[in-house]
Amino acid sequence: MKLSSKYSLTFITIIFLFLSIVAGIYLYLKPPRIIKNNHLNLSLDDGPAELIIDSNGYYHIYAQSDHDMYKTMGYLQAANHLEKMDLFLRTANGRLSEAFGKKYLEADILARTIGFSRIADKFVDQIDPEVYQVLSAYCEGINAFTDHNYHYLHRKFKLHRYRPLRWKPADCLAVHRLLAWLLSDELVKKTVFYKLIEIYGPDKVQEGFPVFTNLPKQVTENYNTLLFPALNKIVRQHMQMTNLLHISNEEIESSWALGTGHSTENIPALGKELPDFLNEYHDLFELHSQDIHLGGLGIPGIPFVLFGYNGTIAWNLTIRPADNLEFVILPQNHSDQIVSIRETINVRNEPDTSISIMESAMGPVIGSGNLAQTGPVRIAISWGGYRFSDDFKCYTQLCTASNWEEFKKAVSFHVVPAAEVDYIDRNANIGTAQYVSNPEFPAGSKFLPTLSRLYDKDFTGPVHHLFRYLNPPNGIIRHYRSFSGFLPDSIITKDISATDSLSEFCHIPENNIDLYAKILLPLILDIISPEQFRNPLYTQAYNVLTTWDCNTCNLNPALTIYDSFINILVQAIYKDEMDLADSHLFNQFLHLTDEIHLNLYGLLTGEESSWFDDIRSNDIIEHRKMLVTRSFIQTVDTLSGRYSENISQWSPENCLPPERIEHTNFLLALESHPVIYQSSHQLVRSHFLNREKLLVDKAIRLSLFNRFQLIRDSARLISISSD
Numbered sequence: 001m002k003l004s005s006k007y008s009l010t011f012i013t014i015i016f017l018f019l020s021i022v023a024g025i026y027l028y029l030k031p032p033r034i035i036k037n038n039h040l041n042l043s044l045d046d047g048p049a050e051l052i053i054d055s056n057g058y059y060h061i062y063a064q065s066d067h068d069m070y071k072t073m074g075y076l077q078a079a080n081h082l083e084k085m086d087l088f089l090r091t092a093n094g095r096l097s098e099a100f101g102k103k104y105l106e107a108d109i110l111a112r113t114i115g116f117s118r119i120a121d122k123f124v125d126q127i128d129p130e131v132y133q134v135l136s137a138y139c140e141g142i143n144a145f146t147d148h149n150y151h152y153l154h155r156k157f158k159l160h161r162y163r164p165l166r167w168k169p170a171d172c173l174a175v176h177r178l179l180a181w182l183l184s185d186e187l188v189k190k191t192v193f194y195k196l197i198e199i200y201g202p203d204k205v206q207e208g209f210p211v212f213t214n215l216p217k218q219v220t221e222n223y224n225t226l227l228f229p230a231l232n233k234i235v236r237q238h239m240q241m242t243n244l245l246h247i248s249n250e251e252i253e254s255s256w257a258l259g260t261g262h263s264t265e266n267i268p269a270l271g272k273e274l275p276d277f278l279n280e281y282h283d284l285f286e287l288h289s290q291d292i293h294l295g296g297l298g299i300p301g302i303p304f305v306l307f308g309y310n311g312t313i314a315w316n317l318t319i320r321p322a323d324n325l326e327f328v329i330l331p332q333n334h335s336d337q338i339v340s341i342r343e344t345i346n347v348r349n350e351p352d353t354s355i356s357i358m359e360s361a362m363g364p365v366i367g368s369g370n371l372a373q374t375g376p377v378r379i380a381i382s383w384g385g386y387r388f389s390d391d392f393k394c395y396t397q398l399c400t401a402s403n404w405e406e407f408k409k410a411v412s413f414h415v416v417p418a419a420e421v422d423y424i425d426r427n428a429n430i431g432t433a434q435y436v437s438n439p440e441f442p443a444g445s446k447f448l449p450t451l452s453r454l455y456d457k458d459f460t461g462p463v464h465h466l467f468r469y470l471n472p473p474n475g476i477i478r479h480y481r482s483f484s485g486f487l488p489d490s491i492i493t494k495d496i497s498a499t500d501s502l503s504e505f506c507h508i509p510e511n512n513i514d515l516y517a518k519i520l521l522p523l524i525l526d527i528i529s530p531e532q533f534r535n536p537l538y539t540q541a542y543n544v545l546t547t548w549d550c551n552t553c554n555l556n557p558a559l560t561i562y563d564s565f566i567n568i569l570v571q572a573i574y575k576d577e578m579d580l581a582d583s584h585l586f587n588q589f590l591h592l593t594d595e596i597h598l599n600l601y602g603l604l605t606g607e608e609s610s611w612f613d614d615i616r617s618n619d620i621i622e623h624r625k626m627l628v629t630r631s632f633i634q635t636v637d638t639l640s641g642r643y644s645e646n647i648s649q650w651s652p653e654n655c656l657p658p659e660r661i662e663h664t665n666f667l668l669a670l671e672s673h674p675v676i677y678q679s680s681h682q683l684v685r686s687h688f689l690n691r692e693k694l695l696v697d698k699a700i701r702l703s704l705f706n707r708f709q710l711i712r713d714s715a716r717l718i719s720i721s722s723d
Contacts, residue, residue, distance in 0.1 A: 040720045041723050060286040060710060064289065066133070079145055084300070093171070094112040097353070098162075102348075105353060106240045127390050128390055187325060191231045195582050196581060200581070202215050210606055258505065267669050267671050311704050313426075325381065326381075327379055328381070329378070330362065330378040339360075341359055342357075343355055362445065419435065420432050430471065514550045520604070528629050528632055540647055544561060676699070676702065680697075
């Protein structure tokens with residue numbers, strides 16, 4: 001009996017210790033509770049404020065001053081996104097290694113070399129005082145959240161045992177410049193095409209990439225492979241940074257504006273498709289103070305509405321590829337103008353790393369070498385982001401702009417990143433503005449031959465704004481990736497003149513349709529001759545492709561066959577030449593999705609090309625039909641060997657990248673009480689081996705001047721003040 005009691009006591013003790021450990025872990029990792037008893041504890045300068053949380057969970061901030069409004073915004077965005085905000089800030093400032101160790105040292109070196117933080121520190125004193133006050137208030141809010149919840153921060157801070165950085169106004173500028181760099185889509189592209197031109201010359205490159213008209217006609221200087229190692233190094237650092245933040249060269253948005261007469265409701269509307277990395281890194285909110293009433297979408301770390309409405313006009317900032325980067329060969333007499341900057345990178349659990357950055361008037365020096373004929377050669381990066389621009393002033397002025405002229409005045413301040421800014425008002429006037437930029441070069445400098453707008457016949461100067469399409473005849477403005485200007489609109493767009501409901505227009509960018517497949521697949525099927533197939537499996541796979549509607553929602557065998565085939569075809573066309581030029585070149589080229597698919601289209605619709613022939617083999621001369629057919633056969637053989645000869649099993653669950661959990665579109669309808677329609681494609685797992693996409697729709701009515709409507713709709717009212 002005593003023995004039994006002893007075992008029982010031991011068992012109870014073990015259970016108690018286990019539960020204590022579980023409770024301790026839960027309390028340690030649980031997120032902060034920022035709202036208690038319908039009150040948010042935040043010290044404001046101009047009296048209490050209100051926060052209304054609507055039925056969709058979106059925030060509506062009512063403050064008595066702009067300062068308090070932006071401070072509250074910073075606090076709330078930190079509550080929702082502090083872990084990722086800190087990641088972006090550490091990336092911009094080159095301080096990843098001090099939190100995560102040596103594995104991100106390459107990204108830190110790139111950030112210090114490009115100098116996002118140095119740019120911000122240099123420009124912060126030049127920005128408009130009103131902008132500086134906005135940034136100061138916003139950073140106060142972020143830091144207040146960190147201070148109030150020091151022991152209850154996001155679990156990642158606790159698991160990795162590091163603290164979030166404190167924010168200052170220059171940090172918002174640094175993050176903004178970081179995004180401008182990552183979304184400009186130029187570094188890898190310029191590197192790839194410089195290497196090709198250096199080895200093969202413009203004519204051979206033009207033959208293999210017929211889409212491009214902005215290649216140099218001739219090359220006077222030849223550096224052979226002297227500069228390749230320096231370019232490979234910076235591309236490697238750049239790719240580590242983009243992989244960390246899940247930003248790719250495909251992150252180009254789709255957007256559109258519709259005048260009246262294009263929907264059954266007859267209401268002007270503005271649409272936006274988010275790039276993938278913003279799917280879970282954005283906020284919809286409303287901001288209200290004495291002078292500002294606006295609502296829309298913003299990115300944490302940049303305290304402004306980038307897609308929104310202020311009661312009179314609406315705007316949409318659409319990020320576009322920016323041709324504002326060049327590789328420059330510095331003049332021989334430029335050495336006395338180069339400044340050496342010594343920086344120390346703190347590395348967690350490792351000795352600190354000291355780097356030397358050579359900075360010229362053109363930008364940082366990224367490499368050097370010696371030519372027998374000309375002596376030392378230094379290569380620098382010239383980037384539009386090094387010129388001062390008060391981009392945030394654009395966002396502050398858009399808050400209160402009321403017509404096309406005031407919109408144009410605001411947008412004239414916007415330089416980085418290159419963007420199209422669409423305009424629409426309640427009277428259904430629509431228009432768009434675009435900034436066009438190229439670096440300026442001092443006397444005596446030369447730039448490496450690569451793709452560049454400087455070679456465009458219509459290039460007129462380094463900097464100008466374009467304002468156009470105010471009330472276009474068809475009442476539509478549409479931006480979609482880099483298809484524009486090359487492929488017929490009938491191929492890439494839905495007929496948006498049909499009178500659908502506005503909620504239907506939220507789905508105009510057909511995220512479930514692979515537009516590249518829609519363009520290339522009919523061409524490929526026409527080139528292949530299935531009657532020549534001897535193996536019935538090839539014919540069966542061909543027939544599967546002929547019945548595919550290019551829809552990627554359902555993970556079917558056609559998607560697997562098509563993706564595998566394109567990969568093998570691209571290798572067959574380009575890899576042999578690229579491997580001969582540089583062992584890193586083909587892998588770098590694979591990051592340029594648009595360039596790959598558009599030039600495949602150009603090659604396959606053109607004449608026979610020397611790019612179709614394998615230069616490593618002297619056996620036969622290959623032709624287009626032979627190459628495409630052989631690539632298709634190789635695809636089927638590869639898939640049947642990987643899975644089985646049962647084509648229905650060729651649907652692996654990793655057809656879609658795992659990080660693409662959600663894809664989101666917005667449409668802002670300018671009715672009397674504007675509505676933001678939100679459409680999300682969410683990837684869900686229906687069972688262990690299968691995933692499918694679900695379409696989730698929401699309609700968020702903006703209150704603007706009518707906060708009582710929100711309260712009547714059972715929104716939650718929160719008071720904001722210090723305890």
